[in-house]
Amino acid sequence: MNDSRPTAPEQIVIIGGGNAGLSVAGRLHRARVGEITVIEPREQHVFAPLQSHIAGGAARASEAIRRQADVIPSGVRWVRDEVFTVDADAQRVHLVSGEHLDYDQLVVCAGMRMAWEQIPGLPEAMSEPTGISNYDYDLAAKASPVLRDLRAGTVVFTQPPEPASCGAAAQKPMYLACDWWRSIGVRDDIRVVFVCPDPVPFGIPAIDRELQRKLDEYGIEVRYSRELRSVDAGAGTLVIGHGDAEETLSYDVLHAVPPQRAPEWIAGSGLAASDDRHGFVDVDPETFQHVRHPEVWSVGDAAAVATRRSGGAIRQQAKALVKNMKAVRDGGTPSAKYNGYSVVPFTVSRGTVVFAEFDREGRLQPTVPFWRSLYRERRLSWIADRRILPWVYWHLILRGLA
Numbered sequence: 001m002n003d004s005r006p007t008a009p010e011q012i013v014i015i016g017g018g019n020a021g022l023s024v025a026g027r028l029h030r031a032r033v034g035e036i037t038v039i040e041p042r043e044q045h046v047f048a049p050l051q052s053h054i055a056g057g058a059a060r061a062s063e064a065i066r067r068q069a070d071v072i073p074s075g076v077r078w079v080r081d082e083v084f085t086v087d088a089d090a091q092r093v094h095l096v097s098g099e100h101l102d103y104d105q106l107v108v109c110a111g112m113r114m115a116w117e118q119i120p121g122l123p124e125a126m127s128e129p130t131g132i133s134n135y136d137y138d139l140a141a142k143a144s145p146v147l148r149d150l151r152a153g154t155v156v157f158t159q160p161p162e163p164a165s166c167g168a169a170a171q172k173p174m175y176l177a178c179d180w181w182r183s184i185g186v187r188d189d190i191r192v193v194f195v196c197p198d199p200v201p202f203g204i205p206a207i208d209r210e211l212q213r214k215l216d217e218y219g220i221e222v223r224y225s226r227e228l229r230s231v232d233a234g235a236g237t238l239v240i241g242h243g244d245a246e247e248t249l250s251y252d253v254l255h256a257v258p259p260q261r262a263p264e265w266i267a268g269s270g271l272a273a274s275d276d277r278h279g280f281v282d283v284d285p286e287t288f289q290h291v292r293h294p295e296v297w298s299v300g301d302a303a304a305v306a307t308r309r310s311g312g313a314i315r316q317q318a319k320a321l322v323k324n325m326k327a328v329r330d331g332g333t334p335s336a337k338y339n340g341y342s343v344v345p346f347t348v349s350r351g352t353v354v355f356a357e358f359d360r361e362g363r364l365q366p367t368v369p370f371w372r373s374l375y376r377e378r379r380l381s382w383i384a385d386r387r388i389l390p391w392v393y394w395h396l397i398l399r400g401l402a
């Protein structure tokens with residue numbers, strides 16, 4: 001005899017209401033997969049890619065921010081709290097408030113943590129009028145007038161090594177600022193030093209050629225294979241290095257991007273691989289299912305996705321994740337696979353972008369198939385990055401429609 005009693009809807013808990021969490025929530029809700037709860041402590045939702053434009057003087061700070069309540073997809077419950085730990089064996093999430101939530105399926109979308117404290121003197125330097133960054137909303141807003149009004153001196157831009165959230169976006173305000181200084185005739189009075197963790201600007205030859213051309217054109221001094229080691233804001237100096245080699249640079253303005261890692265509670269909950277010192281959620285990088293807890297999933301910056309992290313990557317990840325969660329719910333196995341597609345739109349001037357799209361192996365993956373040279377410096381890519389993508393983000397991506 002069939003049991004006709006209705007079964008309780010599956011409880012799906014999503015940790016984090018950022019780019020990944022809301023895209024996944026919107027998609028799951030439209031696919032009618034269970035009851036969805038998003039846990040997110042912040043009242044304001046920030047579209048991080050615009051922070052580069054803000055820092056470089058090409059967008060207003062207010063354009064990058066919306067009330068979280070206004071962007072949670074309809075039909076999705078928002079718990080304004082913070083996860084303290086996950087007990088994956090008990091399928092329970094413990095919150096900082098002392099409450100807990102039980103789940104049938106858990107999706108971890110907690111992003112990355114900006115580890116400013118890992119560089120001695122960096123937090124103090126960022127609190128000075130000369131310390132700026134596109135990797136923090138307030139510091140990006142602070143950067144805009146600092147770079148706009150500078151007429152002479154030394155500006156050092158630093159990029160951290162991977163893992164990072166769209167790490168090469170560290171370069172975006174640098175090109176925007178150089179273009180501005182050139183347009184007002186002060187470029188020759190400003191020494192610009194770029195501290196790059198790698199031996200090349202990006203790591204894919206076609207993209208490197210485009211970026212190197214711009215670096216040369218702007219006369220930027222590049223310190224390749226160097227990382228920021230410490231800052232002395234009082235003296236206006238910083239130390240960069242590689243192995244035993246160290247160099248001290250003086251600066252008038254420091255645009256720094258901090259080292260990055262997953263939030264510590266992920267490893268504390270046993271969700272990271274024991275040998276992952278950055279503590280990312282230990283998922284299959286193609287299907288996003290956790291390697292030890294099949295009811296746990298993760299996408300976005302917090303997941304061990306084995307590719308460069310970006311918002312553009314999340315669009316593909318969210319599609320595959322939702323297909324796989326549905327397949328498992330229906331008794332199947334996760335078969336949708338993510339190829340590691342990711343993107344970095346380099347704003348190389350105030351009107352052009354080098355649009356780097358690539359897969360896990362570093363092969364170019366243009367959005368428009370067969371347009372192999374789409375990555376080249378173009379006005380069209382600027383319009384897409386500055387005008388179209390923000391609209392698509394607020395109206396489609398966060399609702400799980402794109």
Ligand SMILES: Cc1cc2nc3c(=O)[nH]c(=O)nc-3n(C[C@H](O)[C@H](O)[C@H](O)COP(=O)(O)OP(=O)(O)OC[C@H]3O[C@@H](n4cnc5c(N)ncnc54)[C@H](O)[C@@H]3O)c2cc1C
Pocket residue numbers: 015016017018019020021039040041042047048049050051052081082083084109110111112134135136165166169263265299300301302309310311312313314343344345
């Ligand atoms: C400056 C900058 C520029 C960028 N530029 C680009 C670009 O041009 N193109 C591009 O494609 N990508 C870009 N990116 C990358 C893109 O923004 C990220 O990949 C994307 O935002 C990651 O989404 P996410 O949801 O994984 O993380 P986030 O958007 O960071 O969201 C994580 C959320 O989890 C929440 N959270 C954290 N801990 C907890 C907890 N304990 N409990 C509950 N919630 C928690 C946080 O409050 C946050 O809201 C850029 C990133 C930065 C920082």
